[in-house]
Amino acid sequence: MYAQMVKSEATQEDPEKLAAFQARIDAGEKIEPKDWMPVGYRKTLIRQIGQHAHSEIVGQLPEGNWITRAPTLERKAILLAKVQDEAGHGLYLYCAAETLGVTRDELTEMLLDGRMKYSSIFNYPTLTWADMGAVGWLVDGAAIMNQVPLQRTSYGPYSRAMIRICKEESFHQRQGFDIMMKMASGTEAQMRMAQNALDRFWYPALMMFGPSDKDSVHSEQSMRWKIKMNTNDELRQKFVDQTVPQAEYLGLTVPDDKLVWNEEKNGYDFSEPDWNEFFDVIQGNGPCNTDRLAARNKAWDDGAWVREGLMAHATKKSAMKVAAE
Amino acid sequence: MAQTADLFEFLCRMGDNTLVLGHRVSEWCGHAPVLEEDIALANTALDLIGQTQMWLGLAAEVEGQGRSADDLAMLRDAWNFHNVLLVEQPNRDFGVTILRQFLFDAWHVEMLQRLITSSDQRIAEVAAKSVKEATYHLERSSTTVIALGDGTGESHNRMQDALNLLWPYVGELFADDAVDTAMSEEGIAPKSSDLRDAVMARITDVLAEATLQVPDGDFTHKGGKTGFQHTEHLGHMLVAMQNLQRSYPGATW
Amino acid sequence: MTQQRNEWPLWEIFIRGQHGMSHRHVGSLHAADSETAILNARDVYTRRNEGVSIWVVQAQQITASSPSDKGPLYEPSEAKVYRHPSFFDIPKEVGAM
Numbered sequence: 001m002y003a004q005m006v007k008s009e010a011t012q013e014d015p016e017k018l019a020a021f022q023a024r025i026d027a028g029e030k031i032e033p034k035d036w037m038p039v040g041y042r043k044t045l046i047r048q049i050g051q052h053a054h055s056e057i058v059g060q061l062p063e064g065n066w067i068t069r070a071p072t073l074e075r076k077a078i079l080l081a082k083v084q085d086e087a088g089h090g091l092y093l094y095c096a097a098e099t100l101g102v103t104r105d106e107l108t109e110m111l112l113d114g115r116m117k118y119s120s121i122f123n124y125p126t127l128t129w130a131d132m133g134a135v136g137w138l139v140d141g142a143a144i145m146n147q148v149p150l151q152r153t154s155y156g157p158y159s160r161a162m163i164r165i166c167k168e169e170s171f172h173q174r175q176g177f178d179i180m181m182k183m184a185s186g187t188e189a190q191m192r193m194a195q196n197a198l199d200r201f202w203y204p205a206l207m208m209f210g211p212s213d214k215d216s217v218h219s220e221q222s223m224r225w226k227i228k229m230n231t232n233d234e235l236r237q238k239f240v241d242q243t244v245p246q247a248e249y250l251g252l253t254v255p256d257d258k259l260v261w262n263e264e265k266n267g268y269d270f271s272e273p274d275w276n277e278f279f280d281v282i283q284g285n286g287p288c289n290t291d292r293l294a295a296r297n298k299a300w301d302d303g304a305w306v307r308e309g310l311m312a313h314a315t316k317k318s319a320m321k322v323a324a325e
Numbered sequence: 326m327a328q329t330a331d332l333f334e335f336l337c338r339m340g341d342n343t344l345v346l347g348h349r350v351s352e353w354c355g356h357a358p359v360l361e362e363d364i365a366l367a368n369t370a371l372d373l374i375g376q377t378q379m380w381l382g383l384a385a386e387v388e389g390q391g392r393s394a395d396d397l398a399m400l401r402d403a404w405n406f407h408n409v410l411l412v413e414q415p416n417r418d419f420g421v422t423i424l425r426q427f428l429f430d431a432w433h434v435e436m437l438q439r440l441i442t443s444s445d446q447r448i449a450e451v452a453a454k455s456v457k458e459a460t461y462h463l464e465r466s467s468t469t470v471i472a473l474g475d476g477t478g479e480s481h482n483r484m485q486d487a488l489n490l491l492w493p494y495v496g497e498l499f500a501d502d503a504v505d506t507a508m509s510e511e512g513i514a515p516k517s518s519d520l521r522d523a524v525m526a527r528i529t530d531v532l533a534e535a536t537l538q539v540p541d542g543d544f545t546h547k548g549g550k551t552g553f554q555h556t557e558h559l560g561h562m563l564v565a566m567q568n569l570q571r572s573y574p575g576a577t578w
Numbered sequence: 579m580t581q582q583r584n585e586w587p588l589w590e591i592f593i594r595g596q597h598g599m600s601h602r603h604v605g606s607l608h609a610a611d612s613e614t615a616i617l618n619a620r621d622v623y624t625r626r627n628e629g630v631s632i633w634v635v636q637a638q639q640i641t642a643s644s645p646s647d648k649g650p651l652y653e654p655s656e657a658k659v660y661r662h663p664s665f666f667d668i669p670k671e672v673g674a675m
Contacts, residue, residue, distance in 0.1 A: 034642055060355035060363075067351050068562075071569040071578035072395045073344075073381075076351070077374045083354050084367035088622060091360045095606040098588060104608060105585045129569055129578070164605070179578075187576050295356065303358020306419045306473065309480025311584055313472035314611035359586070361607055365621040465617050472610070 002055035002119045002143055004210045005282065006048045006228075008221040009040030025226050030156035033099040041225055042100050045155055047116070048227060049097040054111045054118040056090035058292050062126045063135055071129060078175050079132060085172070089165045096157040112297050120278060123286030124204050130183045130193035131201070136176015138198075138205040138243065144173060145239050146209070149229035158227070177246065184250040191251075198247065199255045203273040209236040211275060241267045331507040332445075333388045334407065335514060337397065338504075338550060340380030341408035344398055345559070346429060347373030348566060349416055358419055365465060369426065372458040379451045399570035403552075403560050410549035411494040413559045420473065420483040424491055427470045430463035431527045432498045435520050444512035467531045474535025481536065488532070489540050496545025498524070589615040590640060591623055592633040601633050612636075 018038060024031065031037055063083050070076035094104040110116040121139055126132065147169070151162045183194035210232040213219060222228035247254050258271045280286065350370040357363035381394035412429060416422045437459050440452030473480040499521040508514040532539055548554030569578065586608040592601040604623050609615035615634040624630050 057355075057360070064355035067354055068348060068565045069568050071399070071576075073374055073378050073398055074395075075578055077371055077378075080351050080354060080367055080371055080374070084364055084371070087355070087360055087363045087367070091364070091607060091622060092605060094360070095588070098606070103585055161605075182578055186578075187573065189573055190576055299356040299358070303362075303419065305477065305479045305483060306358035306362070307586065308584065309473045309476030310469070310610040310614065311586060312476040312480070314614070316475065317611060359608070361609065361618040361622060365618065368621050461620070465621075468614065468617060472614070 002059075002146070002208075003048045003051040004119060004208070005117070006044065006051060006222070008219075009043040013038050022224065025154045025224075029154075030159060031154050032156045040221070041227075044222060044225070045158065045227055046097055046100050046102050048222075049093055049100075049158055049161075050102070050107045050110070050116055051118060053090045053093035053097060053107065054116060055122065056086045056093060057111075058118045058122045058296060060086045060090075061292055061295055062122055062124070062288070063132060065126050066129060066132050069129070070132075075179075082136070082172055082175060085168050088168070089161075092161040092164055093158075096155075096161040099157045108300065112293070112300055114284070114293070117282065118292075119208060120281040120286065121204050121208050123281050123288045123292060124200065125287050127200075128193040128197060130180070130190070130197035133176050133179030133183055133194065134197035134201040136172055136174075137180050137246070138176075138201050139208070140169065140172040140176060141243060142205050142208045142235075142239050144169065145235045145242075146230075152226070152229065154226035180250055180252075184252055194250070195252050198252050202255050203277075206236055206239070206270075206273045207275075207278045207281075209233075209239070211278070212272070237267050240270050244268055328507065329387060329389075331504050332513070333384050334504045335508050336380055336384035336387060336448075337405075338407045340377050340384055340394075340397070341406050342412050342429070342433075343373040343380060344377040345406065345408040345562065346412035346426075347371075347377060348562060349412065349414075350422070350426070352416055353422065362419075366422075369462055369465075372455075372462070376451070376455045376458070379454070383447055383451065395570075399567045403555055403563055405552060406549075406555065406559060406563070407552045408549055408559075409494070409497045410546050410556055411491065411497065413549065413556055413562065414491065414494065415558050417490075418483060418487070420480075420487040421490060423466055423469050423473070424484060424487040426462065427466035427531065428491060428495055428528065430459060430466050431531075432520065432524050433459045434463050435524050435527070436515070439515045439520070443514060448513060463527075470531055470537075471535045474532070474537045484535065485537055488537050492540045493544050493546050495528075496543065497547050497550055500545070500547060500550065502551065586610050588637040589619075589634045590637050591615075591619045592635070593619070593623060594631040594633075596630065601631065606637060609634075 017036065021031075021036065021038060021041075031041075060083050063079060063086075067076065067080050067083065070079050094107060097107060098104060107116065111118065121142075126135065144166070147162055147166055151159055151166055153159045153162065180194055180197075183190040183197075185191075186194075213231045213233045219228060219231060223231075244254055244259065256271045258269065260269050261267075262269045281289070284290075347370045350366055350373065353366045354363065354370070357366055377398065378394050381397045385392045385394055385397055411425060414421070414425055434456065437452045437456035441449055441456065443449045443452065470484065474484045475481070499517050501516050501518050505514070505516045505518075509516045509519075529539060549556075549559075569576075587610075588606055589609055589612075590606050591604050593604050594601045607615065607618050607622050609618045612634055616632050619632045619634060624632070
């Protein structure tokens with residue numbers, strides 16, 4: 001997901017406090033910034049929310065790649081509004097993380113020097129206009145699977161950020177599917193672009209949910225703390241079951257020979273993505289890792305004088321105000 | 326009634342200004358100095374794209390040849406774009422971007438305020454809708470220009486460099502030609518030169534507060550508004566903007 | 579964690595809509611000063627609706643109550659659930675396609 005492979009921190013604290021804390025969570029109460037919380041809960045959340053925020057910000061880049069080439073004025077406006085939303089979602093999430101005692105600049109630096117990760121999906125290139133459709137349909141579709149349940153997460157500020165994000169994001173997947181419908185029913189070249197986009201994004205989208213539960217060591221504690229609401233495999237299955245009929249509707253072929261409906265489990269059987277590729281991407285060897293981080297670093301470095309200039313002016317102004325009083 | 330050709334030309338100028346500047350500003354999305362600014366720049370670009378749809382939509386309607394706003398944006402050649410040279414200047418750094426925005430906004434607000442009383446009701450309506458957005462753009466760009474001009478040594482120098490670079494492109498905003506005369510005679514729009522005093526007063530006030538020095542001399546680059554001679558930058562912009570429509574004629578998106 | 583940077587301060591944003599409701603906390607953002615905090619709030623949180631009123635308060639100026647150390651941290655969920663709006667069902671259309 002947008003936060004993949006988030007390592008859950010073990011906690012060694014007063015068992016009585018821990019039990020009371022767990023009881024609050026089990027009872028559906030929200031944990032708020034000033035409440036007592038286990039060190040591990042705090043650390044895991046910072047890592048998870050931070051990674052989620054980084055994914056939104058880096059996630060601006062693959063779609064931003066097509067803003068200047070959008071085919072109509074309306075498509076340009078819709079795409080720009082969507083990528084702008086991602087900036088907003090990153091902003092909300094950084095603010096939620098900041099309530100845990102880390103600053104946005106600290107988180108940003110950890111992204112820029114590689115100490116913190118972002119979702120593997122954004123290291124794949126967007127090569128045609130159909131990729132704008134595929135990203136909205138598949139990537140946002142996968143993200144929504146995870147984000148809707150996260151509205152009920154135990155940490156109050158995170159939950160509130162997710163509620164706002166889900167509300168704003170409702171149009172993202174639709175606009176992607178709308179692009180796909182136009183492309184899939186368009187000219188031969190457009191249909192080829194649409195199929196090609198599905199071919200390239202299908203497995204990376206499946207990887208977004210993270211490795212299989214049997215290989216995922218971090219899930220259990222996070223699920224008890226309600227900062228992870230479903231298992232990776234549950235969400236992946238749900239995503240496949242929802243998406244395959246949509247692909248059929250579009251007249252596109254999901255690139256999986258083994259894809260077949262399984263009556264018994266009331267869901268599809270499907271091929272696993274290539275997990276070696278996933279770990280390669282996570283390690284920095286995806287097609288776009290270098291470009292994505294370079295773009296974020298450049299924006300940050302080039303923007304330093306602006307951030308400092310505005311701060312300096314504000315400081316001067318408030319000094320003058322104090323002097324006048 | 327003004328000649329259809331003159332009215333069409335006037336509307337294209339309005340729409341091309343917002344189209345080209347909106348495109349430039351949209352290039353920042355995902356690359357701005359800070360998240361809040363990224364979001365604000367996108368809002369500005371979205372407003373300008375929306376205004377483009379109105380101006381070019383009206384231009385297409387006036388022309389009556391069955392073209393749409395998209396046809397005008399995506400299928401005209403560079404010499405048929407009649408935006409001022411100022412708005413096609415590349416983003417370079419944030420200083421150039423925000424100063425370009427400020428200079429345009431100062432002119433834009435004044436122009437739109439005059440157009441609210443246009444004798445052409447359709448134009449008056451577009452202006453009334455756009456002026457609220459443009460007024461906010463001007464508030465924001467003025468505030469930022471002042472802060473960065475006054476901020477640190479580096480931010481001051483960068484803003485002064487930006488002003489030196491862009492200043493020769495301001496004069497074109499006030500250059501009259503036969504289309505301006507025709508519009509003004511019909512009470513459709515003011516002459517460009519009529520706006521000069523009010524706009525320059527706005528600009529010099531803000532620049533003074535920003536501790537920036539207005540460059541000497543009144544040399545003015547021209548050729549965008551008439552389409553006679555654009556800068557080299559516009560062609561590159563159009564290659565990106567028009568790529569899909571030109572590569573796949575007749576496709577719907 | 580250390581804060582050696584000259585980071586823009588954090589502001590809490592409160593907005594009153596057109597319908598006479600009280601100002602409501604909508605979120606936070608960073609800005610160099612209160613004036614730009616208001617401009618940023620317009621861009622981030624209101625998309626510039628007419629007629630709204632924005633309050634900005636620097637986050638560090640807010641004094642918040644601390645949860646009580648006394649008493650049980652936990653009460654049976656049955657007794658409290660209605661107090662938690664976020665606990666109620668979230669409409670299906672939220673986030674769904």
